[in-house]
Amino acid sequence: MYKWAMNSYQMEQIHALGMIRQHAKKLEKPRTFREMKAKGFDLEAQLSGYLAFREEISRFFAGWFEEICTETCYTSGLSACCSKDGIIVFWADMVINAMVSGPAEFKRLEETIRNPASDAKCIYLAPGGCTWRIKPIVCEMFICPDAENAVFGTHPEAGSAWSEIRERKKAFTWPDRPVLFEVLESIFIEDGCRSSLMHVHNSPGLQRLVRNRA
Ligand code: SF4
Incomplete structure (x- = not known):
């Protein structure tokens, strides 16, 4: 029994999750890695590079923001970051999370969307x-203006490190070359999936980058 009827945002997340479940064979890493290597994309290296990048961002936040965010937001209950229907989830976010999650975590995610x-x-x-388990990249990269001013205002070296991290993120998400976030959509599109979360394929701006890279 659910507390509220699902809105369109919940429905699109559930729809995407259901499709990923239905096409779970694409989450079988050795097989998919082999198939992609044959097509010239080293998915295994890209995925491990991305996970290492995410760990690096977590360390950056733990070092520079944990204290201020805990004090300002979590203790006060303000927590503006996790606002309602406010995040853009990429298809690749869901696929990567599914690749590193067990069935129980996958089920919990689905139940939390519904309830x-x-x-x-x-x-x-x-x-x-x-x-x-690996939250969407939009959440990972979010810093509220107050926290940003407090930390980067007093520690410009942290600001420079953050600019560098933002730039490096593009190597996985910005399709001016074949990138992980695009390829993880393509793999499922070839399998017949379509989702509003496939932003790299749905966005006219990002598709322009794809067309221009030849
Ligand atoms: S961190 Fe998790 S709970 Fe917060 S906005 Fe992102 S997905 Fe939602």
Whole structure:
């Protein structure tokens, strides 16, 4: 029994998750890595590079922002980051998370979408926190203006390191060359999937980059 009827945002997330479940053979890493290598894309190296990049960002936040975010947001309950229907989830976010999650985590994610803890906060937020193992890149890269000013205003070296991280993110997401976020959409599109979360293939601006790279 669910507390609220699902809105269109929840429906599109559930739809994407269901499709990924249906096409789970694409999550079988050795097989998919082999297929992609034959097509000239080293998915294994890209995926491990991306996961290492994400760990690096986590360390950056732990070093520079943990204290201020805990004090300002979590303790006060303000937590503006996890707002309702406010994040853009990429298809690749879901696929990467599914690749590193077990069935129980996958099920919990789905249940949280259907039955979120609060109707005023993100649908992925459960009482114990975010239900993603590797949360969407948009969430990972979010710093609120107050925290940004407080840290980068007093530590410009942290600001420079952050600019460098933002630039490096493009190697996985910005399709001026074949990138992980695009390829993870293509793999499922070839399998017959279509989703509004496939932003690299749905966005006219990003598709222009794809066309221009030849
Ligand atoms: S997905 Fe997780 S981190 Fe991102 S807004 Fe939702 S609860 Fe917060």
